[in-house]
Amino acid sequence: MPDVTLYHWEPNANSGKPMLALMEKGVAFNSHYLDLLSFDQHAPEYLAVNPQGTIPAMLHGDRVLTESTAIMEYVEEVFAGPRLMPADPRDRWRVRWWMKFMDQWLAPSFSMIGWKVFVGPAVRDKDPKELQAAIERIPLPERRVAWRKAISGQFGAEELEESRRRVALGIRMLEEELARRAWLASNQYSLADINGFNLAYGLPVVWPELSNDELTPHILRWLRTIYARPATKACWAMGRTSMAKRVAILEQPQITPGQPA
Protein backbone atom coordinates (compact mmCIF):
# COMPACT_ATOMS: atom_id res chain seq x y z
CA MET A 1 0.00 0.00 0.00
CA PRO A 2 1.38 3.43 -0.88
CA ASP A 3 1.80 5.73 2.11
CA VAL A 4 0.14 8.56 0.17
CA THR A 5 -3.62 8.98 0.04
CA LEU A 6 -5.20 11.78 -1.94
CA TYR A 7 -8.74 12.91 -1.27
CA HIS A 8 -9.87 14.58 -4.45
CA TRP A 9 -12.75 15.31 -6.78
CA GLU A 10 -12.36 15.55 -10.57
CA PRO A 11 -9.07 16.17 -12.38
CA ASN A 12 -9.96 19.84 -12.54
CA ALA A 13 -8.93 22.99 -10.71
CA ASN A 14 -7.71 22.41 -7.15
CA SER A 15 -8.18 18.62 -7.06
CA GLY A 16 -6.35 18.11 -10.33
CA LYS A 17 -3.23 20.01 -9.22
CA PRO A 18 -1.84 17.47 -6.72
CA MET A 19 -3.23 14.57 -8.79
CA LEU A 20 -1.22 15.61 -11.82
CA ALA A 21 1.87 16.56 -9.79
CA LEU A 22 1.92 13.12 -8.12
CA MET A 23 1.44 11.38 -11.45
CA GLU A 24 4.18 13.42 -13.15
CA LYS A 25 6.52 12.46 -10.30
CA GLY A 26 5.52 8.81 -10.66
CA VAL A 27 4.30 8.62 -7.05
CA ALA A 28 1.74 5.85 -6.41
CA PHE A 29 -1.17 6.98 -4.24
CA ASN A 30 -4.45 5.71 -2.90
CA SER A 31 -7.11 7.65 -4.70
CA HIS A 32 -10.09 8.59 -2.55
CA TYR A 33 -12.69 10.17 -4.81
CA LEU A 34 -15.05 12.62 -3.11
CA ASP A 35 -18.17 13.53 -5.03
CA LEU A 36 -18.42 17.30 -4.62
CA LEU A 37 -21.91 17.24 -6.09
CA SER A 38 -23.05 14.85 -3.33
CA PHE A 39 -21.31 16.98 -0.67
CA ASP A 40 -18.95 14.12 0.29
CA GLN A 41 -16.44 16.81 1.32
CA HIS A 42 -18.66 17.91 4.21
CA ALA A 43 -19.50 14.42 5.48
CA PRO A 44 -18.23 13.48 8.95
CA GLU A 45 -15.78 10.87 7.59
CA TYR A 46 -13.99 13.51 5.55
CA LEU A 47 -14.22 16.27 8.18
CA ALA A 48 -12.32 13.87 10.44
CA VAL A 49 -9.45 14.08 7.92
CA ASN A 50 -9.79 17.78 7.02
CA PRO A 51 -11.99 19.74 9.43
CA GLN A 52 -12.17 22.65 6.95
CA GLY A 53 -14.02 20.46 4.46
CA THR A 54 -11.98 21.74 1.54
CA ILE A 55 -10.79 19.50 -1.29
CA PRO A 56 -8.12 18.25 -1.90
CA ALA A 57 -6.30 16.87 1.12
CA MET A 58 -3.33 14.54 1.10
CA LEU A 59 -2.25 12.04 3.72
CA HIS A 60 1.45 11.26 3.74
CA GLY A 61 2.16 8.78 6.49
CA ASP A 62 0.26 10.26 9.42
CA ARG A 63 0.46 13.84 8.19
CA VAL A 64 -2.48 15.67 6.64
CA LEU A 65 -1.72 18.32 4.04
CA THR A 66 -4.19 20.79 2.54
CA GLU A 67 -4.05 23.74 0.09
CA SER A 68 -3.50 22.38 -3.39
CA THR A 69 -0.66 24.67 -4.49
CA ALA A 70 1.29 24.17 -1.27
CA ILE A 71 0.71 20.39 -1.55
CA MET A 72 2.27 20.50 -5.03
CA GLU A 73 5.40 22.19 -3.67
CA TYR A 74 5.58 19.54 -0.94
CA VAL A 75 5.19 16.72 -3.48
CA GLU A 76 7.95 18.27 -5.56
CA GLU A 77 10.34 18.52 -2.62
CA VAL A 78 9.70 15.23 -0.87
CA PHE A 79 9.56 12.72 -3.74
CA ALA A 80 12.10 11.71 -6.35
CA GLY A 81 11.15 11.84 -10.02
CA PRO A 82 11.30 14.58 -12.64
CA ARG A 83 11.90 18.07 -11.25
CA LEU A 84 8.79 20.23 -11.43
CA MET A 85 10.39 23.38 -10.04
CA PRO A 86 13.21 25.11 -11.92
CA ALA A 87 16.59 25.37 -10.18
CA ASP A 88 17.03 29.10 -10.80
CA PRO A 89 15.67 31.23 -7.90
CA ARG A 90 14.15 33.86 -10.19
CA ASP A 91 12.39 31.16 -12.22
CA ARG A 92 11.04 29.74 -8.97
CA TRP A 93 9.71 33.18 -8.06
CA ARG A 94 7.97 33.37 -11.45
CA VAL A 95 6.37 29.94 -10.92
CA ARG A 96 4.97 31.12 -7.58
CA TRP A 97 3.83 34.49 -8.97
CA TRP A 98 1.80 32.83 -11.71
CA MET A 99 0.34 30.24 -9.36
CA LYS A 100 -0.85 32.95 -6.96
CA PHE A 101 -2.20 35.07 -9.81
CA MET A 102 -4.18 32.08 -11.07
CA ASP A 103 -5.25 30.82 -7.62
CA GLN A 104 -6.38 34.15 -6.25
CA TRP A 105 -7.28 36.39 -9.16
CA LEU A 106 -8.13 34.35 -12.25
CA ALA A 107 -9.43 30.99 -10.99
CA PRO A 108 -12.18 32.46 -8.78
CA SER A 109 -13.62 34.14 -11.89
CA PHE A 110 -13.48 30.91 -13.92
CA SER A 111 -14.98 29.10 -11.01
CA MET A 112 -17.81 31.56 -10.42
CA ILE A 113 -18.94 30.98 -13.99
CA GLY A 114 -18.28 27.22 -13.74
CA TRP A 115 -20.40 27.01 -10.62
CA LYS A 116 -23.16 28.96 -12.30
CA VAL A 117 -23.27 26.78 -15.40
CA PHE A 118 -22.24 23.38 -13.99
CA VAL A 119 -22.22 22.94 -10.21
CA GLY A 120 -25.39 24.91 -9.42
CA PRO A 121 -27.61 23.20 -12.02
CA ALA A 122 -26.10 19.79 -11.16
CA VAL A 123 -27.26 19.90 -7.54
CA ARG A 124 -30.29 22.18 -7.77
CA ASP A 125 -32.77 19.35 -8.35
CA LYS A 126 -31.93 17.60 -5.11
CA ASP A 127 -34.43 17.62 -2.26
CA PRO A 128 -34.43 21.21 -0.85
CA LYS A 129 -34.33 19.95 2.74
CA GLU A 130 -31.37 17.74 1.99
CA LEU A 131 -29.63 20.68 0.29
CA GLN A 132 -30.30 22.97 3.23
CA ALA A 133 -28.88 20.41 5.65
CA ALA A 134 -25.87 19.90 3.39
CA ILE A 135 -25.16 23.64 3.34
CA GLU A 136 -25.43 23.90 7.09
CA ARG A 137 -22.74 21.24 7.48
CA ILE A 138 -20.17 23.36 5.58
CA PRO A 139 -17.50 24.46 8.09
CA LEU A 140 -16.22 27.61 6.33
CA PRO A 141 -18.72 30.52 6.25
CA GLU A 142 -17.38 31.73 2.89
CA ARG A 143 -18.08 28.36 1.34
CA ARG A 144 -21.61 28.39 2.72
CA VAL A 145 -22.22 31.69 0.93
CA ALA A 146 -20.72 30.34 -2.29
CA TRP A 147 -22.88 27.21 -2.25
CA ARG A 148 -26.06 29.15 -1.50
CA LYS A 149 -25.36 31.46 -4.40
CA ALA A 150 -24.54 28.62 -6.78
CA ILE A 151 -27.62 26.61 -5.87
CA SER A 152 -30.06 29.48 -6.06
CA GLY A 153 -28.39 31.01 -9.13
CA GLN A 154 -27.90 34.25 -7.20
CA PHE A 155 -24.72 35.53 -8.75
CA GLY A 156 -25.35 39.20 -9.52
CA ALA A 157 -25.05 40.59 -13.05
CA GLU A 158 -22.27 42.91 -11.94
CA GLU A 159 -20.09 40.21 -10.38
CA LEU A 160 -20.58 37.90 -13.37
CA GLU A 161 -19.59 40.76 -15.69
CA GLU A 162 -16.47 41.38 -13.59
CA SER A 163 -15.64 37.67 -13.79
CA ARG A 164 -16.03 37.75 -17.58
CA ARG A 165 -13.72 40.79 -17.75
CA ARG A 166 -11.10 38.93 -15.73
CA VAL A 167 -11.41 35.78 -17.83
CA ALA A 168 -10.86 37.79 -21.03
CA LEU A 169 -7.91 39.69 -19.56
CA GLY A 170 -6.42 36.54 -18.02
CA ILE A 171 -6.58 34.77 -21.38
CA ARG A 172 -4.74 37.69 -23.03
CA MET A 173 -2.08 37.63 -20.30
CA LEU A 174 -1.56 33.86 -20.67
CA GLU A 175 -1.31 34.19 -24.45
CA GLU A 176 1.30 36.95 -24.18
CA GLU A 177 3.37 35.03 -21.65
CA LEU A 178 3.22 31.80 -23.68
CA ALA A 179 4.30 33.72 -26.78
CA ARG A 180 7.54 34.53 -24.94
CA ARG A 181 8.50 30.99 -24.00
CA ALA A 182 7.42 27.37 -24.32
CA TRP A 183 6.16 27.08 -20.75
CA LEU A 184 4.30 29.50 -18.54
CA ALA A 185 6.88 30.56 -15.96
CA SER A 186 10.27 29.27 -17.07
CA ASN A 187 11.96 27.28 -19.82
CA GLN A 188 10.92 23.97 -18.31
CA TYR A 189 7.63 22.25 -17.54
CA SER A 190 6.79 23.20 -13.95
CA LEU A 191 4.12 23.36 -11.27
CA ALA A 192 2.91 26.59 -12.91
CA ASP A 193 2.02 24.63 -16.05
CA ILE A 194 0.27 21.93 -14.01
CA ASN A 195 -1.66 24.63 -12.18
CA GLY A 196 -2.43 26.45 -15.43
CA PHE A 197 -3.59 23.34 -17.28
CA ASN A 198 -6.07 22.60 -14.49
CA LEU A 199 -7.46 26.08 -14.91
CA ALA A 200 -7.37 26.36 -18.69
CA TYR A 201 -7.90 22.92 -20.27
CA GLY A 202 -11.60 23.65 -20.84
CA LEU A 203 -11.01 27.14 -22.31
CA PRO A 204 -11.69 26.28 -25.96
CA VAL A 205 -14.96 24.62 -24.93
CA VAL A 206 -16.24 27.27 -22.53
CA TRP A 207 -14.81 30.38 -24.23
CA PRO A 208 -14.41 29.46 -27.94
CA GLU A 209 -14.82 33.12 -28.91
CA LEU A 210 -11.84 34.08 -26.71
CA SER A 211 -9.58 31.07 -27.03
CA ASN A 212 -9.04 29.25 -30.31
CA ASP A 213 -6.22 28.55 -32.79
CA GLU A 214 -6.61 31.92 -34.49
CA LEU A 215 -6.78 34.17 -31.44
CA THR A 216 -4.65 32.28 -28.92
CA PRO A 217 -2.35 29.92 -30.83
CA HIS A 218 0.20 29.83 -28.01
CA ILE A 219 -2.34 28.81 -25.38
CA LEU A 220 -3.64 26.04 -27.66
CA ARG A 221 -0.12 24.82 -28.45
CA TRP A 222 0.64 24.79 -24.70
CA LEU A 223 -2.58 22.96 -23.73
CA ARG A 224 -2.09 20.30 -26.44
CA THR A 225 1.54 19.75 -25.43
CA ILE A 226 0.55 19.20 -21.80
CA TYR A 227 -2.38 16.99 -22.79
CA ALA A 228 -0.01 14.80 -24.83
CA ARG A 229 2.00 13.91 -21.70
CA PRO A 230 1.27 10.39 -20.42
CA ALA A 231 0.67 11.64 -16.87
CA THR A 232 -1.97 14.10 -18.07
CA LYS A 233 -3.77 11.41 -20.09
CA ALA A 234 -3.74 9.04 -17.11
CA CYS A 235 -4.89 11.79 -14.75
CA TRP A 236 -7.83 12.95 -16.87
CA ALA A 237 -8.86 9.32 -17.40
CA MET A 238 -9.76 9.38 -13.68
CA GLY A 239 -12.49 11.94 -14.40
CA ARG A 240 -16.09 10.81 -14.04
CA THR A 241 -18.12 13.85 -15.12
CA SER A 242 -18.79 15.66 -18.37
CA MET A 243 -16.70 18.52 -16.99
CA ALA A 244 -13.41 16.57 -17.01
CA LYS A 245 -14.27 14.96 -20.36
CA ARG A 246 -14.16 18.40 -22.00
CA VAL A 247 -10.41 17.82 -22.22
CA ALA A 248 -11.07 15.73 -25.37
CA ILE A 249 -11.39 18.96 -27.37
CA LEU A 250 -7.59 19.14 -27.25
CA GLU A 251 -7.50 16.10 -29.57
CA GLN A 252 -8.84 18.30 -32.37
CA PRO A 253 -5.96 19.54 -34.53
CA GLN A 254 -7.66 22.86 -35.28
CA ILE A 255 -10.15 24.83 -33.21
CA THR A 256 -11.60 27.81 -35.00
CA PRO A 257 -13.77 30.63 -33.68
CA GLY A 258 -17.46 29.85 -33.68
CA GLN A 259 -16.86 26.14 -34.06
CA PRO A 260 -19.53 24.18 -32.17
CA ALA A 261 -17.87 22.64 -29.14
Place this chain on the structure above:
Amino acid sequence: MSTTLYHGEPNGPSLTVLAALFAKEVPAELVRIDLARGERHTLACAQEPQVAMSVEGEGPVLLVEGEAMTDSVFLACYLDDVGPGAPLRPADPYGRWETMTWCRQIIERTAPAAACLGCRAHPPEADAAMLQRIGSADLRARWREIMAGNFSEDHLSDSRTKIRLAVEKIEIRLDGRQWLMGTFSIADIESYAWLAGMVSLVPEAFAGRPRVTAWLERVKGQPAVTKALSLARSADPAAVWSVGPEINRWG
Protein backbone atom coordinates in the same frame (compact mmCIF):
# COMPACT_ATOMS: atom_id res chain seq x y z
CA MET B 1 23.97 40.92 -10.01
CA SER B 2 22.20 44.30 -10.03
CA THR B 3 19.35 44.41 -7.53
CA THR B 4 17.16 47.40 -6.67
CA LEU B 5 14.33 47.42 -4.17
CA TYR B 6 11.62 50.05 -4.56
CA HIS B 7 9.88 50.17 -1.20
CA GLY B 8 7.62 52.29 0.97
CA GLU B 9 7.50 52.88 4.72
CA PRO B 10 8.50 49.71 6.64
CA ASN B 11 5.00 48.34 7.15
CA GLY B 12 3.02 45.57 5.45
CA PRO B 13 4.66 44.15 2.32
CA SER B 14 7.53 46.67 2.31
CA LEU B 15 8.49 45.58 5.82
CA THR B 16 8.42 41.91 4.82
CA VAL B 17 10.80 42.40 1.91
CA LEU B 18 13.15 44.83 3.69
CA ALA B 19 13.45 42.50 6.70
CA ALA B 20 14.05 39.48 4.45
CA LEU B 21 16.63 41.41 2.44
CA PHE B 22 18.54 42.39 5.61
CA ALA B 23 18.22 38.96 7.23
CA LYS B 24 19.59 37.30 4.10
CA GLU B 25 22.33 39.93 3.65
CA VAL B 26 21.49 40.49 0.00
CA PRO B 27 23.16 43.61 -1.39
CA ALA B 28 20.65 45.90 -3.07
CA GLU B 29 20.13 49.53 -3.88
CA LEU B 30 17.20 50.80 -1.81
CA VAL B 31 14.94 53.34 -3.49
CA ARG B 32 12.16 54.93 -1.49
CA ILE B 33 8.78 55.40 -3.20
CA ASP B 34 5.59 56.70 -1.62
CA LEU B 35 3.24 53.73 -2.00
CA ALA B 36 0.53 55.70 -0.20
CA ARG B 37 0.52 58.18 -3.08
CA GLY B 38 0.56 55.51 -5.76
CA GLU B 39 4.13 56.24 -6.82
CA ARG B 40 4.68 52.59 -7.81
CA HIS B 41 2.74 53.48 -10.95
CA THR B 42 5.40 55.98 -12.04
CA LEU B 43 8.14 53.32 -12.23
CA ALA B 44 9.40 52.39 -15.70
CA CYS B 45 8.28 48.80 -15.03
CA ALA B 46 4.79 49.77 -13.82
CA GLN B 47 3.00 48.25 -16.80
CA GLU B 48 4.86 44.93 -16.67
CA PRO B 49 2.15 42.32 -15.93
CA GLN B 50 3.90 41.17 -12.75
CA VAL B 51 3.80 44.72 -11.41
CA ALA B 52 0.49 45.96 -12.79
CA MET B 53 -1.42 42.78 -11.89
CA SER B 54 0.25 41.87 -8.60
CA VAL B 55 -2.43 40.40 -6.35
CA GLU B 56 -0.80 42.12 -3.38
CA GLY B 57 -1.84 45.61 -4.45
CA GLU B 58 0.55 48.45 -3.58
CA GLY B 59 3.61 46.46 -2.52
CA PRO B 60 7.32 46.85 -3.14
CA VAL B 61 9.05 45.98 -6.42
CA LEU B 62 12.37 44.13 -6.60
CA LEU B 63 14.24 44.75 -9.83
CA VAL B 64 16.80 42.03 -10.57
CA GLU B 65 18.80 42.29 -13.79
CA GLY B 66 15.95 44.25 -15.36
CA GLU B 67 13.17 41.87 -14.29
CA ALA B 68 10.51 43.48 -12.06
CA MET B 69 9.39 41.11 -9.30
CA THR B 70 6.49 41.54 -6.85
CA ASP B 71 4.49 39.78 -4.09
CA SER B 72 6.33 40.02 -0.80
CA VAL B 73 6.20 36.41 0.41
CA PHE B 74 7.61 35.13 -2.88
CA LEU B 75 10.23 37.89 -2.91
CA ALA B 76 11.22 36.70 0.57
CA CYS B 77 11.44 33.10 -0.78
CA TYR B 78 13.65 34.38 -3.61
CA LEU B 79 15.90 36.27 -1.18
CA ASP B 80 16.03 33.16 1.01
CA ASP B 81 17.27 31.20 -2.03
CA VAL B 82 19.97 33.68 -3.08
CA GLY B 83 21.28 35.27 0.14
CA PRO B 84 23.97 33.95 2.48
CA GLY B 85 22.12 34.82 5.73
CA ALA B 86 20.50 32.22 8.00
CA PRO B 87 17.64 30.31 6.31
CA LEU B 88 14.20 31.92 6.57
CA ARG B 89 12.29 28.68 5.93
CA PRO B 90 12.57 25.31 7.67
CA ALA B 91 14.80 22.78 5.92
CA ASP B 92 12.33 19.89 5.83
CA PRO B 93 9.55 19.78 3.20
CA TYR B 94 6.76 19.48 5.77
CA GLY B 95 7.99 22.59 7.61
CA ARG B 96 8.19 24.39 4.27
CA TRP B 97 4.64 23.29 3.46
CA GLU B 98 3.53 24.67 6.86
CA THR B 99 5.30 27.95 6.10
CA MET B 100 3.67 28.31 2.67
CA THR B 101 0.16 27.44 3.91
CA TRP B 102 0.60 29.79 6.88
CA CYS B 103 1.65 32.62 4.61
CA ARG B 104 -1.17 31.84 2.17
CA GLN B 105 -3.67 32.32 5.01
CA ILE B 106 -2.06 35.62 5.90
CA ILE B 107 -1.98 36.75 2.27
CA GLU B 108 -5.53 35.73 1.53
CA ARG B 109 -7.36 36.52 4.79
CA THR B 110 -5.32 38.71 7.12
CA ALA B 111 -3.71 41.08 4.61
CA PRO B 112 -6.93 42.25 2.91
CA ALA B 113 -8.51 42.77 6.33
CA ALA B 114 -5.52 44.70 7.69
CA ALA B 115 -5.24 46.83 4.55
CA CYS B 116 -8.95 47.67 4.79
CA LEU B 117 -8.78 48.73 8.43
CA GLY B 118 -5.39 50.43 8.01
CA CYS B 119 -6.52 52.42 4.96
CA ARG B 120 -9.70 53.49 6.71
CA ALA B 121 -7.76 54.85 9.67
CA HIS B 122 -4.87 56.25 7.59
CA PRO B 123 -6.17 56.78 4.04
CA PRO B 124 -3.69 56.79 1.17
CA GLU B 125 -4.16 59.58 -1.33
CA ALA B 126 -3.33 59.59 -5.02
CA ASP B 127 -4.21 62.39 -7.40
CA ALA B 128 -6.34 61.94 -10.51
CA ALA B 129 -3.33 61.74 -12.82
CA MET B 130 -1.83 58.97 -10.71
CA LEU B 131 -5.07 56.99 -10.68
CA GLN B 132 -5.12 57.19 -14.49
CA ARG B 133 -1.77 55.42 -14.59
CA ILE B 134 -2.95 52.36 -12.67
CA GLY B 135 -2.90 49.44 -15.07
CA SER B 136 -5.29 47.15 -13.18
CA ALA B 137 -8.95 48.18 -13.31
CA ASP B 138 -9.81 46.37 -10.08
CA LEU B 139 -6.89 47.95 -8.20
CA ARG B 140 -7.96 51.38 -9.49
CA ALA B 141 -11.51 50.67 -8.30
CA ARG B 142 -10.20 49.80 -4.82
CA TRP B 143 -8.26 53.07 -4.71
CA ARG B 144 -11.42 55.02 -5.62
CA GLU B 145 -13.53 53.27 -3.00
CA ILE B 146 -10.96 53.83 -0.28
CA MET B 147 -10.37 57.48 -1.15
CA ALA B 148 -14.15 58.04 -1.18
CA GLY B 149 -14.33 56.49 2.29
CA ASN B 150 -16.68 53.72 1.12
CA PHE B 151 -16.32 51.03 3.77
CA SER B 152 -19.42 48.97 4.48
CA GLU B 153 -20.14 47.92 8.05
CA ASP B 154 -20.13 44.26 6.88
CA HIS B 155 -16.72 44.69 5.37
CA LEU B 156 -15.31 46.35 8.48
CA SER B 157 -16.76 43.83 10.85
CA ASP B 158 -15.56 40.93 8.66
CA SER B 159 -12.10 42.52 8.65
CA ARG B 160 -12.02 42.82 12.45
CA THR B 161 -13.07 39.18 12.73
CA LYS B 162 -10.26 38.13 10.40
CA ILE B 163 -7.70 40.02 12.51
CA ARG B 164 -9.06 38.44 15.69
CA LEU B 165 -8.87 34.95 14.12
CA ALA B 166 -5.30 35.51 12.94
CA VAL B 167 -4.19 36.64 16.41
CA GLU B 168 -5.97 33.69 18.01
CA LYS B 169 -4.27 31.30 15.61
CA ILE B 170 -0.84 32.76 16.44
CA GLU B 171 -1.53 32.56 20.19
CA ILE B 172 -2.32 28.85 19.83
CA ARG B 173 0.62 28.21 17.55
CA LEU B 174 3.08 29.83 19.98
CA ASP B 175 2.22 27.40 22.77
CA GLY B 176 5.65 25.98 23.63
CA ARG B 177 7.51 27.80 20.87
CA GLN B 178 9.22 31.13 20.30
CA TRP B 179 8.67 31.35 16.56
CA LEU B 180 5.79 30.23 14.36
CA MET B 181 7.83 27.64 12.48
CA GLY B 182 10.28 26.78 15.28
CA THR B 183 12.99 29.14 14.06
CA PHE B 184 12.60 32.75 12.90
CA SER B 185 11.08 32.57 9.42
CA ILE B 186 9.20 34.30 6.64
CA ALA B 187 5.99 33.34 8.49
CA ASP B 188 6.99 35.50 11.48
CA ILE B 189 8.00 38.42 9.29
CA GLU B 190 4.88 38.31 7.10
CA SER B 191 2.49 37.89 10.04
CA TYR B 192 4.16 40.70 12.00
CA ALA B 193 4.22 43.02 8.98
CA TRP B 194 0.42 42.92 8.59
CA LEU B 195 -0.50 42.76 12.27
CA ALA B 196 1.81 45.33 13.91
CA GLY B 197 -0.49 48.16 12.82
CA MET B 198 -3.58 46.33 14.06
CA VAL B 199 -2.68 46.51 17.76
CA SER B 200 -4.00 50.06 18.00
CA LEU B 201 -6.88 49.59 15.53
CA VAL B 202 -8.31 46.28 16.83
CA PRO B 203 -7.07 46.27 20.44
CA GLU B 204 -9.68 43.71 21.53
CA ALA B 205 -8.05 41.11 19.26
CA PHE B 206 -4.81 41.35 21.25
CA ALA B 207 -6.29 41.57 24.74
CA GLY B 208 -5.43 38.55 26.88
CA ARG B 209 -2.99 37.20 24.28
CA PRO B 210 0.29 37.17 26.22
CA ARG B 211 2.16 34.94 23.80
CA VAL B 212 1.27 37.16 20.82
CA THR B 213 2.26 40.29 22.74
CA ALA B 214 5.65 38.81 23.63
CA TRP B 215 6.13 37.50 20.09
CA LEU B 216 5.44 40.94 18.57
CA GLU B 217 8.26 42.34 20.71
CA ARG B 218 10.52 39.42 19.80
CA VAL B 219 9.99 39.91 16.06
CA LYS B 220 10.51 43.66 16.39
CA GLY B 221 13.78 42.96 18.21
CA GLN B 222 15.21 40.74 15.47
CA PRO B 223 18.15 42.66 13.98
CA ALA B 224 16.81 42.49 10.41
CA VAL B 225 13.39 43.78 11.48
CA THR B 226 14.91 46.50 13.67
CA LYS B 227 17.07 47.59 10.76
CA ALA B 228 14.05 47.69 8.42
CA LEU B 229 12.05 49.71 10.95
CA SER B 230 14.95 52.14 11.36
CA LEU B 231 14.33 53.27 7.77
CA ALA B 232 10.99 54.78 8.82
CA ARG B 233 10.51 58.44 8.04
CA SER B 234 7.27 58.77 9.96
CA ALA B 235 6.90 58.59 13.73
CA ASP B 236 4.88 55.38 13.44
CA PRO B 237 5.43 53.37 10.24
CA ALA B 238 2.69 50.91 11.31
CA ALA B 239 0.24 53.76 10.71
CA VAL B 240 1.20 54.16 7.05
CA TRP B 241 -1.00 52.18 4.66
CA SER B 242 -1.72 51.84 0.99
CA VAL B 243 -4.25 49.85 -1.00
CA GLY B 244 -3.82 46.14 -0.34
CA PRO B 245 -5.12 42.87 -1.76
CA GLU B 246 -8.84 42.53 -2.42
CA ILE B 247 -11.17 40.64 -0.13
CA ASN B 248 -12.04 37.29 -1.73
CA ARG B 249 -14.75 37.96 -4.28
CA TRP B 250 -16.50 34.74 -3.37
CA GLY B 251 -15.80 31.44 -1.67
